[in-house]
Amino acid sequence: MAGTRATVGFVGLGSMGGALAASLVAAGFDVVAHDAAGPDRVPVGAVGAADVAEVAGRADTVVFSLPDGAVSEQVAGEIVALAGRRAAYVVDTSTVGVAAARRIAGRLAGAGVGYVDAPVSGGVAGARARTIAVMFAGSDADCAAVTPVLAGLSDRRTRVGDEPGLAQALKLANNFLSATALAATSEAIAFGTAAGLDMATMLDVLNGASGRSSATGDKFPNHVLTERYAAGFTNSLMAKDVALYLAAVQERDGAVRSSPNSPNSPNSRDSRIGAVTASVWERFAAAAPGADFTRIYPFVKGT
Numbered sequence: 001m002a003g004t005r006a007t008v009g010f011v012g013l014g015s016m017g018g019a020l021a022a023s024l025v026a027a028g029f030d031v032v033a034h035d036a037a038g039p040d041r042v043p044v045g046a047v048g049a050a051d052v053a054e055v056a057g058r059a060d061t062v063v064f065s066l067p068d069g070a071v072s073e074q075v076a077g078e079i080v081a082l083a084g085r086r087a088a089y090v091v092d093t094s095t096v097g098v099a100a101a102r103r104i105a106g107r108l109a110g111a112g113v114g115y116v117d118a119p120v121s122g123g124v125a126g127a128r129a130r131t132i133a134v135m136f137a138g139s140d141a142d143c144a145a146v147t148p149v150l151a152g153l154s155d156r157r158t159r160v161g162d163e164p165g166l167a168q169a170l171k172l173a174n175n176f177l178s179a180t181a182l183a184a185t186s187e188a189i190a191f192g193t194a195a196g197l198d199m200a201t202m203l204d205v206l207n208g209a210s211g212r213s214s215a216t217g218d219k220f221p222n223h224v225l226t227e228r229y230a231a232g233f234t235n236s237l238m239a240k241d242v243a244l245y246l247a248a249v250q251e252r253d254g255a256v257r258s259s260p261n262s263p264n265s266p267n268s269r270d271s272r273i274g275a276v277t278a279s280v281w282e283r284f285a286a287a288a289p290g291a292d293f294t295r296i297y298p299f300v301k302g303t
Contacts, residue, residue, distance in 0.1 A: 006029055006148070007029065007030040007031070007032060007058060007059045007060065008024050008029045008030070008031050008032075008059055008060075008061050008062075008063060008152070009032050009033070009034075009055035009056060009058065009059030009062035009087060010024065010031055010033040010034070010046070010055070010062070010065070011034050011035070011052055011055055011062060011063070011064050011065070011066065012035060012064055012065035012066040012067075012094070013033055013034075013035035013037075013042060013043070014035075014041070014067070015124045015233075016065055016093075016127055016232070017035070017041075017065030017066075017093075018041055018043055019127035019128045020065055020093060020120070020127050020153055021042075021043050021063075021065075022043040022044070022045070022046075023127065023128075023130060023153055023154070024046075024063070024149070024152045024153065025043060025044070025045035026045075027151070027152035029149075029152055030047070031043075031047065032047045032048075032054070032055055032058045032059055033046045033047070033048060033049060034048070034049040034050070034051060034052060034054065034055050051078075052075055052078040052079065053078065053085075055087075056078070056079045056082050056085040056086065056087040057082065057084055057085055057086055057087075058086060059086060059087055060086060060087065060088050060089065061087065061089040061090070061091060061145075061146055061149050062079065062087045062090050062091070063090075063091045063092075063093060063149065063153075064076075064090060064091070064092040064093060064094050065093045065094060066092075067094070067237065067240075068094070068095075068096060068240060069094075069096035069097050069099075069100030069101075069104075069244075070100075071094075072092055072096045072100065072104055073096075073100060073103060073104055073107070076090065076107055076108055076115075077107065079108070079111075079113065080107060080108065080110070080111040080113070085113075087113060088112070088113060088114065088145075089113065089115070089142060089145055089146050090108055090113060090114070090115050091116045091118050091136075091146050091149055091150065092104065092116070092117055092118060092119075093118050093119060093120050093153070094119065095119050095171055095172070095175065095237075095240075095241050095244070096119075096168060096244075097168055097172065097244040097248060098165040098168045098169050098248045098251075099247075099248070099251065100168075101115075101117045101164045101165040101168045102163075102164060104164070105117070105138075105164035114138065114139070114142035114145060115138060115142065115164050116136055116137070116138035116142050116143055116146050116150075116164070117136060117137045117138060117164040117165060117166070117167040117168055118134055118135070118136035118137075118150065119135060119167055119168060119170075119171035120132050120153070120154070121133045121135070121171060121174050121175070121178075122156075123233065124231075124232035124233075125232070126154075127153075127154075130153075130155050130156075131155065131156060132153070132154045132156065133154070133156050133158070134150055134153055134157040134158070135158050135160050135167045135171060135174075136157065136158070136159055136160065136167050137159065137161040137162065137164055137165065137167040137168075138162065138163075139162060140162065143159060171241075172241065172244055172245040172248055173245070175238065175241040175242065175245065176241075176245040176274060176277065178214060178215075179238050179241070179242050179277055179281055180273065180277045181213040181214060182214075182219055182293070182294070182296055183296060183300065185211075185213065185219075185220060186296050186297040186299075186300035186301065187300050188211070189202060189203075189220065189224075189297065190297070190300055190301040199220075199224075199225055200221075200225060203216055203220055203221055203225065219231060219294050220294075220297070223294040224294055224297045229291075229292045229294050230294075231292055231293060232292070233292070233293050234290050234293060235281065235284050235288065235289075235291050235292070235293045235295065235296065236285045236289055237293075238281055238285075238293045239278070239281040239284070239285035242274070242277055242278045242281050243278055243282070245271075245278075246271055246274045246278050249271040250271070280296075280300070281296075284299045284300075287299060
């Protein structure tokens, strides 16, 4: 919808939210935005709103970029409670977990508001470059209605299902893989450098071999090797995402084992690797709350 002047609301203007809101401005939308931290986060070209009610009263579609499911549920509740709301759709780019997405969708549906579950992956740099991956799920009608807004966020969009929560499942799987790769790469690089290898040489070889991952191809060369440690995502958020993944696996395990068609074997689907990964990130987040998640390398190296 580039070149139009449709109004989109935005709630949550942290590093990721601010970049996504700026993309909507660049795509030609009038953006009315709010952040609990105050108006200083409102991107150039957007109009600041005093509260969520003002956003929902001025925009047909409201985009969330919030830290967790509890906050998304709270903001959705504020929209539902607004008698004079204009908002008819919510696009939630937050990572909230499968269960929370389904609860939010149900609550909004009860008030006649459509919900599209649309978490993103690719970092703040990807959001600014419009290369961020948007995975989204929702009904045909809801997805069709918010397609222009999704197009304003990124050039890389994939509908992954027709029920809210399915995009969350994919995002949790993605972040679990990212978290595991970064932790494992940290251990492997620490091993190699302790043995006398040069980190840059290790990365060159690994990126041409079977050990390649986003950790070796991006995080290490751009943030660890350079000691920038500025990927724009915190260890606390990664620990939260891995915990959500583990909780979703355990919830699914319980449902499978209670099914009459289940073999009912006690550990048939348990996430043993997930539990190890979650433990590493929990300890890192406890040791240095809010640190850039690429700083897991010195944390792992020092333990």
